[in-house]
Amino acid sequence: MLPMTTTFSGSSGPVVAGAPPGASLPAKRRDPRDPRGSRRPARRHPAHLLRRWVSPIALVGLWELASRTGVLEQKTLAAPSTVFAKAVDLARDGTLGSATLVSVERVALGFVIGASIGLALAVVAGLSRAGEDAIDPPMQMLRTLPHFGLIPLFIIWMGIGEAPKLALIAMGVAFPLYLNTLAGIRGVDRKAVEAARSMNLTWPQRLRHVILPGALPQTLVGLRQSLGIAWLSLIVAETVGADDGLGYMINIAREFLQTDTIVVGLAVYSLLGLATDAVVRYLEKRALAWRV
Amino acid sequence: MARLTDPTPDRTPDRTPDRTPDRTPGPRTADLPVASVRAHSRAFGRHQVLRSIDLDIAPGEFVALLGRSGCGKSTLLRSLARLDKVPAGEVEIRGRSAVAFQEPRLLPWRRVRDNVALALLNTSERGDRLARAEATLHEVGLDDKLDAWPLELSGGQAQRVSLARALVSNPSLLLLDEPFSALDALTRIEMHQLVIELWRRHSMAVLIVTHDVDEALALADRVAVLDHGRLAHTWTVGPRRDDRAPSNPEIARIRTEILGALGVRPTPPRAQHDTQTHTDQGAA
Numbered sequence: 001m002l003p004m005t006t007t008f009s010g011s012s013g014p015v016v017a018g019a020p021p022g023a024s025l026p027a028k029r030r031d032p033r034d035p036r037g038s039r040r041p042a043r044r045h046p047a048h049l050l051r052r053w054v055s056p057i058a059l060v061g062l063w064e065l066a067s068r069t070g071v072l073e074q075k076t077l078a079a080p081s082t083v084f085a086k087a088v089d090l091a092r093d094g095t096l097g098s099a100t101l102v103s104v105e106r107v108a109l110g111f112v113i114g115a116s117i118g119l120a121l122a123v124v125a126g127l128s129r130a131g132e133d134a135i136d137p138p139m140q141m142l143r144t145l146p147h148f149g150l151i152p153l154f155i156i157w158m159g160i161g162e163a164p165k166l167a168l169i170a171m172g173v174a175f176p177l178y179l180n181t182l183a184g185i186r187g188v189d190r191k192a193v194e195a196a197r198s199m200n201l202t203w204p205q206r207l208r209h210v211i212l213p214g215a216l217p218q219t220l221v222g223l224r225q226s227l228g229i230a231w232l233s234l235i236v237a238e239t240v241g242a243d244d245g246l247g248y249m250i251n252i253a254r255e256f257l258q259t260d261t262i263v264v265g266l267a268v269y270s271l272l273g274l275a276t277d278a279v280v281r282y283l284e285k286r287a288l289a290w291r292v
Numbered sequence: 293m294a295r296l297t298d299p300t301p302d303r304t305p306d307r308t309p310d311r312t313p314d315r316t317p318g319p320r321t322a323d324l325p326v327a328s329v330r331a332h333s334r335a336f337g338r339h340q341v342l343r344s345i346d347l348d349i350a351p352g353e354f355v356a357l358l359g360r361s362g363c364g365k366s367t368l369l370r371s372l373a374r375l376d377k378v379p380a381g382e383v384e385i386r387g388r389s390a391v392a393f394q395e396p397r398l399l400p401w402r403r404v405r406d407n408v409a410l411a412l413l414n415t416s417e418r419g420d421r422l423a424r425a426e427a428t429l430h431e432v433g434l435d436d437k438l439d440a441w442p443l444e445l446s447g448g449q450a451q452r453v454s455l456a457r458a459l460v461s462n463p464s465l466l467l468l469d470e471p472f473s474a475l476d477a478l479t480r481i482e483m484h485q486l487v488i489e490l491w492r493r494h495s496m497a498v499l500i501v502t503h504d505v506d507e508a509l510a511l512a513d514r515v516a517v518l519d520h521g522r523l524a525h526t527w528t529v530g531p532r533r534d535d536r537a538p539s540n541p542e543i544a545r546i547r548t549e550i551l552g553a554l555g556v557r558p559t560p561p562r563a564q565h566d567t568q569t570h571t572d573q574g575a576a
Contacts, residue, residue: 195397198373198390199411199461209410213401290401290441 078260086260087267095249100268102245106162107234107272110169115226117170118177119219125178126185126215127207139178147171148236165237172229180222184215217288224280231273323351324386326465326497327372332382333521334367341367343521349465354491354498356508359518360554365501368518369469372499387464394470396454398442405429405438408457415461428460429453431493432486448479452486459490466491468500472507484510488533505550509543510536517553525553 060080066072067079078086090096121139124131147168154164188211196206238247246265253261325348332345341364349355359365370376371383373391390411398407408425409418416424429438432452442450451471458466468487472480488511491498502508508515509529517525527546529536536543551557 189397191393191395191397192399194375195391195393196410198375199413199457201410201413205413209402209413210399213399216401288401290403290443292441292443 075257075259078258078263082260083263083267086258087264090249090261090264096264096268099244099246099249099265100272103234103238103247104272106165106238106245107169107230110166110233111173111227111230113166114170114173114230115177115223118174118222118226119181121174122178122181122185126182127211136182139175143175143179147175147233151236151240160241165234165242168237169230169233172233173226176225176229177219177222180225181215181219184218184222185211187218188214217291220280220284220287223283224277227276227280228273231269231276235269325349326351326386327389327499328384328386329368329372330382330384332368332371332378334364334371334376334378341521342371345521345523347516347523349497349499351464352495352497354511354513355500356512356515357499357501357518358505358508358515358550358554359503361503363518364521365518366469369467369499369501372465373467385465388461389465389467390458390461390463391467391469392451392454392458392471394473396442396450398450398453398457400442402442403438404434404440404442404445404453407442407453408460411457411461424460425456428456431459431490432456447475448483451475451483455483455486455490459494462494462496464496466496466498468498470502471500473502473504480507487511505547505554506538508550509547515546515550517550519553525550 063072063077064080067074067077067082072079074082087096121135125135125139126132150171151164151168154167158164158167192214193206193210196210201209235247238245239251242248242251246268250262250265253259253265327347327349329345329347332342333340334342345368347368357365357368367376369391371378372385373389374383374385375391398404399410402410405422405425408429409421412421412424415421426438429435432455434449434452434456437445437449437453442453445453451474454471472483475483484507487498487500498511500508500511510533512529515527515529516523519525527550529543529546531540531542538544538547
């Protein structure tokens with residue numbers, strides 16, 4: 001590594017909801033050229049990659065075998081082949097597509113609401129002492145609440161329609177984004193801000209060119225966390241009660257002991273989660289290219 | 293000769309110093325000072341950091357401000373850079389000032405060219421900003437680093453970018469806050485040559501804050517020593533910059549005096565770095 005002469009501190013790791021303030025996990029990416037990290041090869045050998053697929057495929061094969069021989073009953077867990085056939089059926093008749101669309105819309109709307117609130121609060125708290133004094137104490141207290149525990153209150157306040165589901169997702173999203181963005185803004189190198197001031201950059205210019213980009217790495221860590229929580233909140237909200245969406249599909253299947261449909265629903269949930277994580281990872285790669 | 297103290301504070305305020313392109317480096321008495329400090333005092337709590345400082349910097353003059361750590365020299369530079377609020381009338385800057393700090397303070401998420409161009413954000417259009425940034429980076433010898441990320445640079449390269457960022461706005465006063473103290477000795481010598489070169493080409497005044505007597509003697513027209521918040525002593529360095537070897541009796545004399553003012557018993561000078569020639573004697 002070249003001597004680092006810039007004293008700018010980037011993200012130090014995610015700030016974890018539920019952990020004491022300032023607690024963070026080591027999330028530093030390993031530089032592939034860093035000799036200290038060379039115990040593990042940067043890019044795995046293809047044969048090695050192939051080997052890593054052996055045990056998952058074997059497990060699925062075992063599962064299929066157990067189902068075919070009757071050891072694993074259909075009402076307990078449907079066979080992989082049955083699940084796959086069911087997925088094709090559900091996709092063909094449009095059930096799966098419309099249910100997925102409803103769930104995605106739901107999580108997107110909840111995410112946008114929660115992210116807006118979390119980011120706005122973090123920016124206000126991060127940029128002014130008064131804002132921090134006003135916003136941070138209640139946020140630090142509220143973040144210790146397990147937000148799923150609020151479902152009964154949400155139902156009393158908002159009924160069982162769309163509102164409590166969105167509120168649950170938004171609440172799950174707002175906190176990790178708030179905590180990480182605030183930590184990011186706090187971590188911005190004051191000396192870099194001062195240098196910008198010496199160049200006669202106005203306050204909005206310093207915000208746009210120094211403070212917000214400086215907070216971005218930590219904000220992206222928060223984004224990744226909050227997206228994970230968004231999907232989790234969606235699943236919980238839809239399982240508690242829904243008239244449409246993937247959760248509804250799963251609930252109906254439960255009534256009829258259709259384990260194949262349930263597994264299809266679960267698979268779609270996890271694929272969606274993987275997809276959003278891939279999007280964030282792509283964003284990180286683009287936005288943090290400077291971390292050579 | 294520029295004065296340490298100016299007995300005539302009443303002057304026409306609107307006149308800006310005019311620049312002649314064919315000027316020779318060195319202090320000029322005809323123009324108004326680019327920086328005037330008058331009875332400037334600063335205190336942090338009960339700690340008096342600066343006590344009634346009077347200092348003029350003439351256009352094109354190269355001044356070194358020497359002092360032990362904690363003597364208030366960085367505080368004075370911050371006043372001149374308008375980084376701290378200063379009582380009205382105590383510090384006056386005519387024209388633009390720019391700072392290069394001890395650390396490069398580059399924005400790691402902007403490429404080298406964009407880091408430099410940022411200093412022009414309020415003065416010109418984007419295309420022009422980038423062109424000027426490239427021209428200035430060329431001057432500091434970093435043509436091949438325009439698109440590099442700051443984290444890819446060595447310490448000396450990063451400090452060159454920092455210098456380019458300060459220069460790109462064409463300041464009439466360049467403030468250097470111990471800019472070379474974190475560099476290795478060889479890089480520091482190169483940077484000294486570069487700074488002198490840039491100072492000769494551009495017509496700006498330079499104030500360098502340093503605790504290195506030899507650095508001050510190699511670079512400056514005038515050396516001022518700050519002691520316990522007072523600007524106590526000042527020396528004009530007479531010999532040409534290519535004739536400032538430690539063997540030069542006048543340099544040796546000034547050096548001894550400055551060290552005395554700093555409360556240090558004189559020692560043999562270490563490697564002297566001139567702008568034109570290197571003498572290796574004394575390198576130990």
